[in-house]
Amino acid sequence: MHMLEVKNVSKYFGGLAALKNVSFTYDGGILGIIGPNGAGKTTLFNVITGVYKPTSGKVFFEGKDITGLAPHKIRRLGIARTFQIPRPFGRETVLENVVVAGLFGRVGRVSREEVEKEAMELLEFVGLKDKADLRASSLNIFQRKLLEIARGLISRPKLLMLDEIVAGLTPAEVDRVVELVKKINKEMGVNIIWIEHVMRAIMRSAEWIIVLDFGEIISEGPPEKVAKDPKVIKAYLGEEYVA
Amino acid sequence: MRLLAQAIVNGLLIGGVYALMSLGLSLIFGVMNIANAAQAAFAILAAYITYWLFTLYNINPFIGMVISSVLLFLIGTVLYKYVVRRVSELMAFTLLYLMAMFLESVMVFVWTNLYRGIRLPYLSTSISVGGVFIFLDRLVGFTIAITITAIVAFMLKYTYFGKAIRASIQNPIGATLMGVNVEKIRMISFGLGLAISGFAGSVLGIIYPFYPTLAELWIGLMFAIVVFGGIGSLTGTLIAAIVLGIANSLVGTYVSSVWAPLVAFVVLILTLWLRPTGIMGRKV
């Protein structure tokens, strides 16, 4: 049994194929998903986390068929995700943003005080502790991304799915986040699947890479191998650049 | 049997007018994803304007309805640019609902809730075709409705504006990249949507008596049609309108005309329960 199995998943929007027969298995660690714009990476995330129902195919998590389940149920099964463009609960406080996921995102009853305590610890971990009582809408993009991470972690997920978590950040901020993600994986034991565009960030952090293009997997393997794959180079740079 | 045929013919004819009325709503929905709760109120406003032009200045209603529709177009563009655009999509419905209430209460104030009608005696007759009566006023209404619908359809398919509008419906970002000024298209579409419904309002004013609070009945009908047909699909709206026109007519003939508004509501709820995308709409 794999931790995550995506089996023959296709997703069509009208006549447009966003995902075509995508299959892969995942058993933990840091998996990177890369590919040119429009390759279907976020659509894949949305299918796995229940935001979309696939047109065909199935998704299994720890052996259980989660295809088409409601997103809140998938969260409770242990898969958390962040959004490419952060989606904070703008009118609530930073602390409340994390607390709500802590109260509803995991199975089992837990007291508000406990969750608030854990939330504060997580905010400290990502570096937002002093912003806890501010409205989430007052955060800048870097802080919002950190908030997304904290909100994802509070429910103690088995799998955290990051969608372009370093997009739009300065190089220094990128490094901060990469360190954070590695820490989350190594110290907290949270498994990571990571869509990314910023190659610098993903290529040196991921243990395994899947490359999507036009909704299909065109390459798979350790970062060094994938980086040299002519199909991948062609997808990003076009025909002429293949050495 | 004759009764059935009569009911269907009546329903078909009025369905055409429903189609025109709902087309405006559907257009606005499609282009800018706004459910215009004030659509019916504006349609009735058009009816009152046509009525006034007719009774005060003796302007032929068929000309009057063009004038009122043009007025509505202008009002619509101004409204979109300075009012509707300033609020979020979520708040737009609330704002338009309030605008409908405002408009209705102003109309009640000006014209009271007494029944008005644009009475054209020469349309009060009917032709008999195979034992089935075709009422002239409904026939004229139907003809106007399909003519305008055809004009709109032609415009959408073959003119630049039309293609720009369709592009904005299908893919606003793509449309922008192709050089379409999407904001301007939205403004024009809003005005156009109001104008189209305004035409239908005037037409209905010739066939039936009207009063300001009739808007509540109409808006329910229009939304039922658009949802049943499928949000974003203009063809779906047309089909749904005919179906509902006939359904209303059948209920009116065989049960009682009082239940007609309920038909629309039941259709709405059933559609949402069973097939929210409607007959031809895009995925929710």
Added chain:
Amino acid sequence: MLENLVRKYWPILAIIAFLAIFPWISPETFFVDFLLLLFMYAIIAGGWNIIGGYTGYPSFGHTAFFGLGAYTTAILVSRFGIPPFITAILGGLVAAGFAFLIGYPTLRLKGPYFAIATLSMGFVLQILFLNLGPITGGGEGISLPLPPWRIEITITIVYYAMFITLLATILTTYLLERSRVGLALRCIRDDELAAETSGVPTTKLKLISFMLSAFFPGVAGGIYAYYSTYIDPFTVFTPAISMFAIIFSMFGGAGTVFGPLIGSAILFTIDEAARYSFTVPGIDLIVFSGIAMAVVIFFPEGLVGLLRERIGVKIP
């Protein structure tokens, strides 16, 4: 602990105490009558606030719930002799049941479907009740038996019924706001997709919120029927009530505990005052809808929001 509560909330407690003894100190029954109607509108607005203000799903046909409550009382009291205030609670439950009926197919969908469905709610019920003559009395309405005591006593009793219901509505809103469900509702309002992926069962909570928002107006309707002794589809299923619920709540501050009450207090008072100074029918609807549009465009957070943000007064 009780001391702390009293110290913190003494202005509110003072007002509650004052209102509690008001019928005994009021110079004229007229004022008691006025207040009881104000309470009624505050209850309806307060109910609306739960689904419209906190959850971000405004309902446009809340009169449906008021009317259902009114008819429940009217039918049960006049046909079956059931005590009126029990019927009011039953009325609230009937209203909540109807909310479930409408909410179940519409709240699980994203988009304007809920708004569209609620838009027709009140009107459809009006027609339904108009034409179900045998059960509902049709256009002739239902008359309730007159209470066996003087009118002043009835008014006092109804005053307390409305007052208690209002307190219940406000208390429920207050507890809701501080609870985890309340937090979840506010997050649904802010970003429903993010709430869903954070583990919030959005459809279930929206449905509960809608049913709760229907219950209180239903009870108010039930009390009203007893008070008025006559109801018909035009008085209890009227779009004006739906509109007032929205306007009073938004003007005062949607999504706050006291917003609906403050909005009702100000606007209803103006409305009644205008009615007694110049009788131009329908002007109030024009003015109020105009005010509401201004609120939506310029200060959607309402009076309470304005006081909080711009002036810094902390009102719940």
